[in-house]
Amino acid sequence: MQEEEARQGFTPEMIDMMASIWTRSIITLIDVRFQNVASQYPLEQYKMPSSMFIYAYGGEAQIQLNETTFAMERFGLIHGGKGSLLSITPKGEIVETFMVFYRAESPLFFKKHLQQLLEQVNPFVQQFGYTPSNPILLRDWFQRMMNGWKRGKAMDQLQAKSFFYHLIHEVYRDLEGGEIRYLQPDPACSAKKYLDKHYREPIMFQQIADMFGISGGQLTRLFKKREGMNLQEYLIQRRIEAACHDLKHTEATVKEIATGAGFADEKNLFRMFKKHYKMTPSDYRKINALSMQVDGIDNDSQLNYDERELASLVKSYRDGESIMFGSLRSKEMILAAAISMMMLLTACTSGTPANNGGTVNTTPAQTQQTTQQEGAETGASEAVSQTRTITTVKGDVEVPNNPQRVVVDYLVGDVVALGVTPLGVARAARGEMEPVYANQITDSVKVAMEPEDIMTLEPDLIILAWSDESYDDLSKIAPTIYVPYGDMTTEERIHFISDVLNKQEEAKAVLNAYNGKIEESKLAFQNAGLSDVKITVGEFSDKSNYIAGAKHAVGELVYNELQLQAPPKVQTDIIDADKYWGDVSMEVLPAYSGDYMIFLGDGNVAADNAVWNSIPAVQHDRIVKVDSSLSWSTDVMTSSALIDYIVSQLLALAK
Template sequence: MQEKAEVSQMVTPEIIDTMARIWARSIITLIDVRVQNIVSQYPLEHYKMPSSMFIYACGGEAQIQLNETAFGIERFGLVHGGKGSLLSISPTGESVRTFMVFYKAESPLFLKRYLQQLLDQVNPFVQQYGYTPSNPILVLDLFQQMMNAWNGGKAMNQLQAKSFLYQLIHGVYRDFEEGEVRYLQPDPSLSTKVYLDKHYREPIMFKEIADMFGISGGQLTRLFKKKEGMSLQEYLIQRRIEAACHGLKNTEATIKEIAAGTGFVDEKNLFRMFKKYYKMTPSDYRKINALSMQVDGIDNDSHIHYNERELANLVKSHRDGESSMFGQVRSKEMLFAAAMSLMLLLTACTSGTPVNNRGTVNPPAETQQSKQTEVPETKASEAASQTRTISTVKGDVEVPSNPQRVVVDYLVGDVVALGVTPLGVARATRGETEAVYSNQIKDSVNIKMEPEDVMSLEPDLIILAWGEENYDDLSKIAPTIYVPYGDMTTEERIRFMGDILNKPEEAEAVLNAYASKIEEAKLAFTNAGLSDKTVTLGEFSDKSSSVAGAKHAVGVLIYNELQMKAPPKVQSDIIAADKYWGEVSMEALPAYMGDYLIALGDTEVPADQAIWKLLPAVQQNRIVMVGSSLSWSTDIMTSSALIDHIVNQLLALAK
């Protein structure tokens, strides 16, 4: 069990206030209220909860388990879990009386966005916790009254039962707020460790584990690292490598089979992790361990005989085969280093290659070739692991020559245009980019560009264009390239992306097609008499408007690439001042207006405003609407689609 000090990071006053706001603004449906005595002979095992639930156990000791988390109940205990959780209740004594409250929460349409923002911080409806209430008898009476009202059957009775549910929630959060409670919830990092030890062979989503505790993936990562001294991903990789080492030492399975059986995506991923952690290939590791086993077996028959009791007194087993003799532990690292040294020494002796003073060996080419012939998996893995060095604003970064598992944010269209289907995409939510490249990313995983989400995909390359503050954390997961797209022209950015993905020819082909589209658009504007017309773009509303400059994604296209003219006021106040936006009141708006307006975003223009109605562009219906699906990103596929949209609209209006 866990005391208040250990979980204070999870139920801070701010979190409690947020949870209370969510409950107060959500639509709550009470589904069922039950009570039963669970006896030790017939425990409840692995019941899949059909909805969110409160469980109150009293009258005896019991173990309540939700998924991988166990709660010890002594006399009274209240536990909460989300829909889909696996519930088990095992009385320690003869029986335990258990109340179960089933409920469902929904968001009202008019508060959906606001509630989603709160739910991104903490979700009280899936949050998993357990504690002993400050006044357990009062809580017991509350559950009993809720049960009696629910069994009344009439609508008024069910309304009363629902009111008791709200009283229960208020009492729970009041207990959390006052802090005078005994928490039953185990340490999330410990439960996570148990889960990873059990499920490391399976695909792991750290966010799903965090959801079990109702905390964010980032918070779980911080708690785990603080307790275990390593990140979630590092621990998971360590467990998988340990299992792979066992397979390499004790089976004749191929490296591909071992990779598949220990949770790695494929043998290439296993190879890369071995090179990173052991500085050698899996095949080399297998050879070295085979050699060390031979060394340990030398002159076996000359050992002095002794009985099992004496052996037990002398030798103690530690973890996976480590042993200590007379209290001294021989570490895996020492055995590994000794075996490695022996292998290198034998290699040097048989090849005639001298060992230099630094302890490294330089074997001739024929030795390397024979080694690859003997172990074809190594050759394939080494070919797959070839790398190139990319110069970036963050320094030189070594990337795979042909990346296979690419995660990208924001500039998804650039990656897709170069013929690469990303494994994971961030900030490319369905609906915002679906019209542009939905078919190409239909099989991509949509994630947030947060370390814990990216870790779960095990990428071999990360392309980051938004959220520079995450660069250091992401670069620890896989080679990460930061693209300062705002400081690059389209040509510079696409060539840079082509260099990153090893697609230089594709990049030139994409740029040529894009340049042709720009020239065709400019020619069409000239023929339609639009070359000398001015254009204003921005977001317009009843109270104030935001007029965009040439740094805006659409502004780059309109003013820099299509070379359309801005009104003098926009040019002097926004573009010349190197501003992204300029806030303009409705009264000042006429001074910024051009011959044509491009309205950005999905909000409606202020059609009922008197000043708005008097604008010449409005009166002459020279407004081009550009939704967020096209104005949101600067990637080349979205820009290309935006050109088509704006050109077609302007040409139609010019007629």
């Protein structure tokens, strides 16, 4: 997409206009340089003092102009305007570069005309990069240009300027020919630089992907291939590194550090610390305070700070163990070492040395402030550490006692019924359909269930039911519970989700009301003489018909919960065969049709369809139409509303 946009920016008309500007402008060569850029000493964030052409060759490299990173394979010609930030990072050992600095001015008698042209396009500040059609010729011109410039004589510098004009002509001839390959931005590298710069801010990964005209999933794949981790893992790592630095080197509170590092709140920081380093931020601060004091006593042993101190100071190693100071130690050993250090320091400072002529006093205000801060941090740590273990089909998952930031993909109605308003809901739950719980989720964020999107919400719990394909990625963001809703009854599912949300009492009330409605409905059917009628549930149209079985959301409700009967063919061919639904042609549809038909969705059958019109339920207008808002989900709120609707419609038709 970027290449197509670049081609559109260099149409024959635009190139002719830019050539006219070059012809009418006064060009002053400022300098011509040659530089070897080594991989261990890359050129970083060089602010260009003038407009520049950069010709690089000799191997692969990443060339960055401002926020855009270009991937160069063997040769690359880059142009940028004054003030642009230039970085060159070789992928191999070295990349050779020529740099031409120039300034363009307009003569007085051409000023008005040139100004009109420059308002349309300014070639002196344009940013572009491409692989030249004749790289060897360009290299020769750059070399001869530099040789003439360095000799310093007027005739030699005049020759250098002539080669510069040869260069401009060759560049525009390449652009006009359209056969060149534009240097494409490197999305993974640019995304990394963007995260390094903006990690303290709220991040929307799709917005980064939009810069390159690719999908969020494609950006994630490119980034993971390059960095060995996905976007949210890298973002978490950067934020934790920032928090670690602040914990070691500032007196800020944990809440202030969490906010400053980009976390939604201190609870999120606590959870990430416990997950990655098996300790709380306060514990990390205390341990590092002790190690710094010990370093002060023994100056022969120092820990070097390399801006990634956690990589060497503390690493998670199996469950419940840490690598600290380069050695493997258990939690008990860490605690014992910390206590020993504290006792040693206390012994060193508790006595009054003979030569000590004074004492250090702590004011009551300082003592109170310290106590309050430690108390607040301890309270927060205890609140976050209050978790429960839930056994799931994916294994045991540790969840917070009272989750506050819940994201749900499918069973939103179950969560809402239990008294929890989700922070985020899947787009399917808030798309064009108007769910029955719409008023309860007006403040919920509509989100795609992609890790990059969910990451921005900083959830403390994710409930996944629609598909488990993204379970592994989502579980790296927050505790994730997979609900195999198709294998659970409504009662089993509500009890399970209530255990996850710690809403057991609410679950009893919800199920009592739901089961009471089921019993009332069955009694109403019995009184209306509908207990023995045959019901067909499906989606119908002239082209295809899908007959629901008992595994279908509506089929389960009709056949299993309301205990209405299916026609014999539906029972044997679909329900007994344990099918979600069966694909039935219009010609054989009458054999699957019952006394009443529950018509799902927005399909339509032609008014003159002879087979459809021959079905008794159609002839006697015993059709119950159910729109998508009531038939797409099995959650308890939608099911409850669907029961009310089906019962009222069937009773009305029975009269």
